[in-house]
Amino acid sequence: MNAIGVDVGGTKIAVGIVSADGELLDEVRQPTPHTSKRLIEALAGAIQEVGNGHEVGGVCLAVPGNILATENRVIYSPNLHAIEGVALKDELEPRIGLPLTVENDANAAAWGEFRFGAGSDVDHLVFITLGTGVGGGVITHGVLMRGAQGAGGELGHTTIQATGPRCSCGNRGCLEAMASGTAIRRRAREVAIEKPGSALNRLASTREILGEDVTRLAEGGDEAALSVLEEAGVWLGIGLAGFVNVFNPEVVAIGGGVVEAGDLILNPARREIQLRARSPARDLAEIRVATLGAKSGILGAAALARDPESGEYVLGNP
Numbered sequence: 001m002n003a004i005g006v007d008v009g010g011t012k013i014a015v016g017i018v019s020a021d022g023e024l025l026d027e028v029r030q031p032t033p034h035t036s037k038r039l040i041e042a043l044a045g046a047i048q049e050v051g052n053g054h055e056v057g058g059v060c061l062a063v064p065g066n067i068l069a070t071e072n073r074v075i076y077s078p079n080l081h082a083i084e085g086v087a088l089k090d091e092l093e094p095r096i097g098l099p100l101t102v103e104n105d106a107n108a109a110a111w112g113e114f115r116f117g118a119g120s121d122v123d124h125l126v127f128i129t130l131g132t133g134v135g136g137g138v139i140t141h142g143v144l145m146r147g148a149q150g151a152g153g154e155l156g157h158t159t160i161q162a163t164g165p166r167c168s169c170g171n172r173g174c175l176e177a178m179a180s181g182t183a184i185r186r187r188a189r190e191v192a193i194e195k196p197g198s199a200l201n202r203l204a205s206t207r208e209i210l211g212e213d214v215t216r217l218a219e220g221g222d223e224a225a226l227s228v229l230e231e232a233g234v235w236l237g238i239g240l241a242g243f244v245n246v247f248n249p250e251v252v253a254i255g256g257g258v259v260e261a262g263d264l265i266l267n268p269a270r271r272e273i274q275l276r277a278r279s280p281a282r283d284l285a286e287i288r289v290a291t292l293g294a295k296s297g298i299l300g301a302a303a304l305a306r307d308p309e310s311g312e313y314v315l316g317n318p
């Protein structure tokens, strides 16, 4: 049986129908409306369109922000306020005629990598996505860790620097505030000023620096850009060392745009894990680049769709 995964973003909605072996059979994308009524209509329309002509067992929406998965409810979604508090299950199920569940987007992406990507060969996976923010998900003994309210796995909001910069969540010095794409751009602006002779400085004097600029300049050997990525990698490693100690994962998969920097950010992170995490957990944990890219959300959401009768996953249990 197939399932539909929906990646609900602040700018676009991506809806895909996925087969039991993780093949994306068809996909529909459209801009995200920012009123609740139009959002529900758009979701229902896209789900029906992509499911048309296929056998479908269920749907799961992957939504950014603070999700109560046990209640299929979105408490807080900073980039999509229109979805907050909407009774998604009650509104959508009668329109689409399919059972629906709601999950945090990073949890869904983690589940995607676990079922079909970088963690498909293991039972214990920690997943981190380094983008504008930092999302996380934890799978232990083959089970997605959701916590009491379905709000668990927020690894990006672990404090790693008590007096660090303000995070989007209101706290200071979260992993997100230290190692996200946003944090790298902030540090790049600061370092550009501190290092007047650098390529980073020259670029910053002409236009705003993007994350990919930092990677490109670092690959070209610019010391200032290299130091920005090295520093972010150290903070990432400090966060990961804690996760390795807590969860004893076989694989730590890292996704998101920042991982384009590859070993420039991952090698300092690996070094910190060796320095800080405990044996034998640190010796087991393998740091891998996530393999599904932007598809992880759709694939993971589809794999989290459940049959309401049996409670089993529509695409099969791992």
Ligand SMILES: [Zn+2]
Residues within 6 Å of the ligand: 156, 157, 158, 167, 168, 169, 170, 171, 174, 176, 177
């Ligand atoms: Zn935070």
